[in-house]
Amino acid sequence: MADEPVIEKKGISGYGGGSVDTVLSVDDVARDAEKLASDRPLPERLDTLCKGEALLSIEGLVAGYGKMEIIHNLDLRVGSGQSLCLIGPNGAGKSTILHSIYGFTNIMDGVIRMKGQDITRLSTNEKLKSAGIAYILQDNSVFPDMTVEENLLMGGFLKDKQDEAMAAAEKVFEKYGRLRERRDQRAGVLSGGERRLLEISRALIMDPDILLVDEPSIGLEPRFIDMVFEILDDLQNNEGKTIIMVEQNAKKGLEFADLGYVLVSGQLAMAGPGDELLQNPEVGRLFLGG
Numbered sequence: 249m250a251d252e253p254v255i256e257k258k259g260i261s262g263y264g265g266g267s268v269d270t271v272l273s274v275d276d277v278a279r280d281a282e283k284l285a286s287d288r289p290l291p292e293r294l295d296t297l298c299k300g301e302a303l304l305s306i307e308g309l310v311a312g313y314g315k316m317e318i319i320h321n322l323d324l325r326v327g328s329g330q331s332l333c334l335i336g337p338n339g340a341g342k343s344t345i346l347h348s349i350y351g352f353t354n355i356m357d358g359v360i361r362m363k364g365q366d367i368t369r370l371s372t373n374e375k376l377k378s379a380g381i382a383y384i385l386q387d388n389s390v391f392p393d394m395t396v397e398e399n400l401l402m403g404g405f406l407k408d409k410q411d412e413a414m415a416a417a418e419k420v421f422e423k424y425g426r427l428r429e430r431r432d433q434r435a436g437v438l439s440g441g442e443r444r445l446l447e448i449s450r451a452l453i454m455d456p457d458i459l460l461v462d463e464p465s466i467g468l469e470p471r472f473i474d475m476v477f478e479i480l481d482d483l484q485n486n487e488g489k490t491i492i493m494v495e496q497n498a499k500k501g502l503e504f505a506d507l508g509y510v511l512v513s514g515q516l517a518m519a520g521p522g523d524e525l526l527q528n529p530e531v532g533r534l535f536l537g538g
């Protein structure tokens with residue numbers, strides 16, 4: 249790496265996987281990341297990165313909570329079957345982008361399109377049922393006192409016919425033996441990795457085209473982290489799912505994803521192929537732990 253990483257011994261929590269000695273403070277990362285943003289990627293660049301026509305596109309999104317604006321004029325493009333990982337400092341607005349796509353925020357301006365159709369103002373139920381967008385909730389969204397099978401069927405609550413949900417659940421059980429073996433057990437007994445698998449599988453019941461995944465690796469032991477990325481890889485490469493994820497573990501996220509977007513203070517600072525961003529010294533210093 250050309251630049252010596254800045255060493256700060258503040259003993260406070262920071263970003264990335266480095267030791268305490270090499271970790272930059274959250275404020276340092278935010279300030280340095282601002283500088284990166286002086287060369288913001290233009291929409292044309294995002295079009296080039298996108299494989300073919302965009303399956304999902306965002307133009308000029310301004311969004312937030314109540315009157316508070318968090319996302320400022322954001323553009324995004326992801327092609328069918330592509331994966332995109334959002335990285336950036338805490339509070340940059342990564343989750344808010346996923347929330348906006350799914351319909352949990354106040355959208356003040358801009359357009360979100362799916363297969364060319366304006367879906368900006370659809371309800372979350374319509375997003376899931378009609379537009380084919382599923383949002384995988386963060387940790388602890390399984391119902392511990394319900395069985396694995398009952399939890400899975402919850403994913404089909406919008407299906408008109410219950411037997412369609414049952415058939416989709418059977419497909420999941422065929423694919424994932426770990427869940428099949430425990431289908432009649434309380435979900436509360438599952439390991440962390442199995443619970444994450446159940447959360448992902450539940451989203452598959454509606455057979456979505458796009459999966460929005462917020463921090464799939466959070467709180468998991470390393471062996472389960474690898475398992476979760478293998479599952480996502482399979483869904484992308486064997487089932488043709490398009491994935492937009494947020495990942496605190498920027499290295500894992502960029503290794504996995506075709507595209508990486510760096511978000512800083514609610515704006516896009518950088519965009520590129522995941523492996524290119526992994527090699528970028530500034531990205532390394534700020535987000536990959538030195």
Ligand SMILES: Nc1ncnc2c1ncn2[C@@H]1O[C@H](COP(=O)(O)OP(=O)(O)OP(=O)(O)O)[C@@H](O)[C@H]1O
Nearest residue numbers: 313316318336337338339340341342343344345496
């Ligand atoms: N439901 C909410 N109501 C009001 N403000 C919110 C809400 N959720 C998030 N925010 C604010 O929006 C900003 C962006 O938060 P967001 O969760 O999108 O960041 P993030 O990039 O996902 O951060 P992290 O890496 O910590 O998950 C923060 O200032 C946060 O306090």
Ligand SMILES: [Mg+2]
Nearest residue numbers: 342343344494
């Ligand atoms: Mg977040």
